[in-house]
Amino acid sequence: xxxxxxxxxxxxILLCMFFSGCTSDPxxxxxxxxxxxxxxxxxxxxxxxxxxxLPTTERIxxxxxxxxxxxxxxxxxxxxEIHLLYQGGPGDLSTNRVTMRVYTSETEYREYIMGGGxxxxxxxxxxxxxxxxGDRCEVFIISAGTRYKVxxxxxxxxxxx
Numbered sequence: 001x002x003x004x005x006x007x008x009x010x011x012x013i014l015l016c017m018f019f020s021g022c023t024s025d026p027x028x029x030x031x032x033x034x035x036x037x038x039x040x041x042x043x044x045x046x047x048x049x050x051x052x053x054l055p056t057t058e059r060i061x062x063x064x065x066x067x068x069x070x071x072x073x074x075x076x077x078x079x080x081e082i083h084l085l086y087q088g089g090p091g092d093l094s095t096n097r098v099t100m101r102v103y104t105s106e107t108e109y110r111e112y113i114m115g116g117g118x119x120x121x122x123x124x125x126x127x128x129x130x131x132x133x134g135d136r137c138e139v140f141i142i143s144a145g146t147r148y149k150v151x152x153x154x155x156x157x158x159x160x161x
Contacts, residue, residue: 058149067091067143071098071150075157080130082137082155086114088122094144095120102128103136130155 063069070087084100098114112126139151 060150060152061148063091063141063143063148063150065090067094069095069141069143071139073137073139073151073153073155075130075135075155077157080132080157082126082128082130082135084112084114084126084128084137084139086120086122086124091143092122095141096145097142098124098126099140099142100126100128101138101140102130103138104129104131 067090069089069091072083072085072087074083074085075081076083082100082102084098086098096119097117098120100112100114101109102112103109110128112128114120114126115124134154134156136154137151138149141148141150
């Protein structure tokens with residue numbers, strides 16, 4: 001009899017959780033509905049949209065010490081914008097171009113070129129629209145004629161308030 005008395009409240013709590021919808025894992029974001037967001041119009045930004053993503057299979061390559069530059073990749077919480085800030089470094093003279101691919105869903109990615117294709121200077125930034133869920137960013141640097149994949153990271157930050 002005491003076992004029934006102890007199991008009844010536990011069953012009642014479980015039943016209430018089931019009907020309230022609290023059974024999903026809080027770590028998995030809900031599927032995001034994508035709506036086209038116009039990219040900011042800046043004279044220094046070039047955008048290329050491709051309908052089917054072909055994620056690169058390149059491995060991340062470390063730049064040689066004399067070509068190292070500092071890049072900061074962040075995502076803004078309220079607006080879900082993805083920011084890539086170029087801060088320069090010892091390899092500032094040999095860096096010719098910085099590009100970033102943003103994968104916002106399973107079927108689309110956009111490629112952004114810093115500074116409209118000209119040589120980046122410290123303080124240059126790429127601002128790309130993102131989604132409230134997780135996005136994936138690949139960053140490439142062309143330094144002294146060689147292409148390096150320097151980042152391949154998921155970015156989060158626009159999901160919770």
